Every structure is written in C-alpha cells, then in structure tokens.
Amino acid sequence: MRDDPTFLAWCSGTLNLSTHNKTERPWTALMTAVTNRGVVVRRARIVSEPISDYVRFEYDVTPGNVAAGEQVRWLPRRQATDLALPGNDFWLFDETTLLLNHFDGDGNFVDHELITDPRVSEHCAAAFETVWGRSIPHEEYRPA
Known part of the structure; x- marks a missing residue:
C-alpha cells in the first residue's frame, strides 16, 4: 500500500535496501520458518510496464523475500492477454483453501475473503x- 512506511522511506531515498533486505522483517521471518520446514512458497506478480513506483519498490525489496526462501516470478501484463485470470489477488494454501485479497481503486487493502x-x-x-x-x-526479470 502506498502509505506503507517502508515504501515512503524508499520513495524518500532513506531506505537502505542492503540492510532492509537482510533484516528479519515479520514476513521474511515467516517465509524462512515455513520454507525451512520444506513448504514451497511461490509468488507470481503480473505487472503493467513500464512499472509504477510501487511495483519498482516491490521489485527492489524482493531479494529479501527470495533470500527467505520464497520463489518469485514476474509476468508482464502484455504477455497475459490470452490467459483466463481470477479477478482478485489471491493466496492458494492447498487444494481447497483460497484467500482472496480485495483492494480499492488506489491499491489500498480493503479486506480479505476465505474461500473453500x-x-x-x-x-x-x-x-x-x-x-x-x-x-x-x-x-532474470528486468522491469521496463
């Protein structure tokens, strides 16, 4: 979300990425714990290019996610035209448990919905x- 203090620090140039991406942020701590148990965590981001400042921020902090064991891939939206995609961001936990994330028009988180x-x-x-x-x-991804 664009009001995230880490994003704001990145925007102002005060976020030290080399330190930030190596620290135990709550998400990376969780990813380290679950991937150390053998759980595979994959994240795919479909992005419009040229990418927005927020997506550039996500790209810049992703090495911390990868170091924690998360597998992250990027798909330029122009390469997704022929795909039938769900209308919402989601996390799929197993064959039947799906968490949908709902955002407003400005990209702010509104709520989530558990689907079984x-x-x-x-x-x-x-x-x-x-x-x-x-x-x-x-x-391998180099954002446009």
Missing part, C-alpha cells in the same frame, strides 16, 4: 500454474 469451494480453488490453481510457467524468475 474446490471449484474456485481449482480455477485459481490452474490459472496460477499457467502464469507460473510463463513468468520470469526474479533473478
């Missing part, structure tokens, strides 16, 4: 696998 309908989860899983297969690993 296997048909919806299967649709989102299939879409994710298609995106994952087409997307570019973080280490």
